[in-house]
Amino acid sequence: MNTDQEIATTTGSLYASIWDQFNQSQWEKFSDDHFFNWSKLPVDNTFFADKVCLDAGSGSGRAVRSMLIHGAAKVCAIDMGSGCVRNTKERNSSFSDRLEVQLASVLDIPYPDNTFDIVHCDGVLHHTTDPKRGFRELVRVLKPGGSIILGLYGRGGLMNFAIYAARLFRHIIPQALTLALVKRVSSDPVFWYAVMDCMYVPIRENYYEADILQWLREASLVNIQRLDSNWGAYGMGRWMKGEGYIKFLAEKAR
Numbered sequence: 001m002n003t004d005q006e007i008a009t010t011t012g013s014l015y016a017s018i019w020d021q022f023n024q025s026q027w028e029k030f031s032d033d034h035f036f037n038w039s040k041l042p043v044d045n046t047f048f049a050d051k052v053c054l055d056a057g058s059g060s061g062r063a064v065r066s067m068l069i070h071g072a073a074k075v076c077a078i079d080m081g082s083g084c085v086r087n088t089k090e091r092n093s094s095f096s097d098r099l100e101v102q103l104a105s106v107l108d109i110p111y112p113d114n115t116f117d118i119v120h121c122d123g124v125l126h127h128t129t130d131p132k133r134g135f136r137e138l139v140r141v142l143k144p145g146g147s148i149i150l151g152l153y154g155r156g157g158l159m160n161f162a163i164y165a166a167r168l169f170r171h172i173i174p175q176a177l178t179l180a181l182v183k184r185v186s187s188d189p190v191f192w193y194a195v196m197d198c199m200y201v202p203i204r205e206n207y208y209e210a211d212i213l214q215w216l217r218e219a220s221l222v223n224i225q226r227l228d229s230n231w232g233a234y235g236m237g238r239w240m241k242g243e244g245y246i247k248f249l250a251e252k253a254r
Helices: 004-019 024-038 062-069 082-091 093-098 131-141 157-169 175-185 189-200 209-218
Strands: 052-056 074-079 099-103 116-122 142-153 221-226 245-252
Touching: 004 082, 004 175, 004 189, 024 062, 024 189, 052 062, 052 131, 062 074, 062 093, 062 116, 074 082, 074 093, 082 093, 082 099, 093 099, 116 131, 131 142, 142 209, 157 189, 175 189, 209 221, 209 245
Parallel strands: 052 074, 052 116, 074 099, 116 142
Antiparallel strands: 142 245, 221 245
C-alpha cells in the first residue's frame, strides 16, 4: 500500500466501520462532547452562528452537527471514505438545506481560496501521506480573519509506547476480532473507536507542540491558542500522555 488513494480508502473504510457501531443517541453525545467537553473552545455558543464552515475529514459527522446546531449558515464537509460521507449525510439529514458533503481529500480541497469563515480539521492530517500539504490546503481555503481549529496526536509518553507496541499486531489480529473483544470489555463506543483507531489506521503520525506551532507561525496565523484537552490519558501526567492531544485555535491574518 503506497498511494494516497489506497491509504485514504483503507483509512476511510476503517472509520466508517467504527462510526456504524454508534447508535443515534451515542453519536449525538459524541457530537455534543466534541467542542464543549473534550477540547473546549474559548468562545460562546454564537461562534459558529451565520458562518460558512468547512469540516475537513468529517468522519461520523459529529463536528458538522455541532456547527449546524450552533447556527452555521452552511457547513461543507469532505472525507475520503465513502462510508464516512454516508454517515455525515445520513446522521445530519435534518440539516440538509445547510449541508454540502463531498468525497474529497484534505490534500486537495475542492474549494477556491478564501472560501470559509471557519475551517475545522481534527484528527485527520496525521493519517495522511503529506500532513503539511494538507495544512497548507486548510489555510488556503480559510478567509482572512477566519478561524482554524486543528487537532493532531502528540508525541511521547507511555501511552504512545503502548499504542505502537499494539500496532505491531495489526497485520496478525483481524479487525473484526479486535472489535468483538473490545465490545465485550466495554459498552462505550468511544473506547471502541480509540482502540480500533490506535491499532488499525494505516498511518499514525504524532508531533511535538513546537512542531505544530511552527506550522502555524510559518503560515502567518495569529491569535494562536492551544486548547485544553480532556481527550486521551484521562487526566494522567506527562509520563503517561506525553504531549497529549494537540489542538489549536488560530486566525488567518487579514
